Amino acid sequence: MTELAGKVALVTGAARGQGAAEARLFANAGATVFLTDVLDADGEKTAADIGGHYLHLDVTSESEWAAVVGEIMDQHGRLDILMNNAGIFKPARLLKTSLEMWNQTVAINQTGVFLGMRTAAEAMIKAGNGGSIINTSSIAGLQGEFGATAYGATKWALTGMTRTVAKELGKYEIRVNSIHPGVIVTDMVSEMVDGKTEQMASRQPIQRLGEPEDIAQMALFLASERSSYCTGQAFTVDGGVHG
DSSP: OOTTTTOEEEESSOSSHHHHHHHHHHHHTTOEEEEEESOHHHHHHHHHHHTOEEEEOOTTOHHHHHHHHHHHHHHHSOOOEEEEOOOOOOOBOGGGOOHHHHHHHHIIIIIHHHHHHHHHHHHHHHHTSOEEEEEEOOGGGTSOOTTBHHHHHHHHHHHHHHHHHHHHHGGGTEEEEEEEEOSBOSTTTHHHHTTTHHHHHHTSSSOSOBOHHHHHHHHHHHHSGGGTTOOSOEEEESTTOOO
């Protein structure tokens, strides 16, 4: 599979879970892949396993975004794909949501994506090759989710940010879309589904929980020319829960 041959991709939160699956699939499709995370040991291992390159990146840091994208541009002169995957999920009802929890969730899930889109867009415009920016939202960014006030707020924000930025960047042939996963079995949600997998799966139209590879396949579609006329759209991958 070589549909991303010659492309350079950056995947955030790529040390494990969905980000690792996306990075692996991009690499298998022929892209040069840069994996970023704050989990350096896991990130370096994943990068070595897939033949990618690991860089440390705290997505809340404007200077670290500039350094990472600058290094990619110095090495390759282009950035074609940004996969904004990094995020946190700390469920809490409104009355149990502290300001600290709120600020941390917004900083990583929303501000991190803003910084990523802005920094990557500048590089893509400079290179003049167009590009694809893919933001990981959630079905919590399409519907209300009980007990996830801060998380849901950030994911709704990504839905709106994606649609707005798509309109701004279309003239540069940069496409911007969002993926909206349902319950995907990753380290981030493992505690939530522990012991409840069968019960939760039985409630879904497709009676299984999602795997990171399910999201990676959608990401590959959005990164490739197969989606060349898709921008500003929300792509749901949730087994039919949000219908």
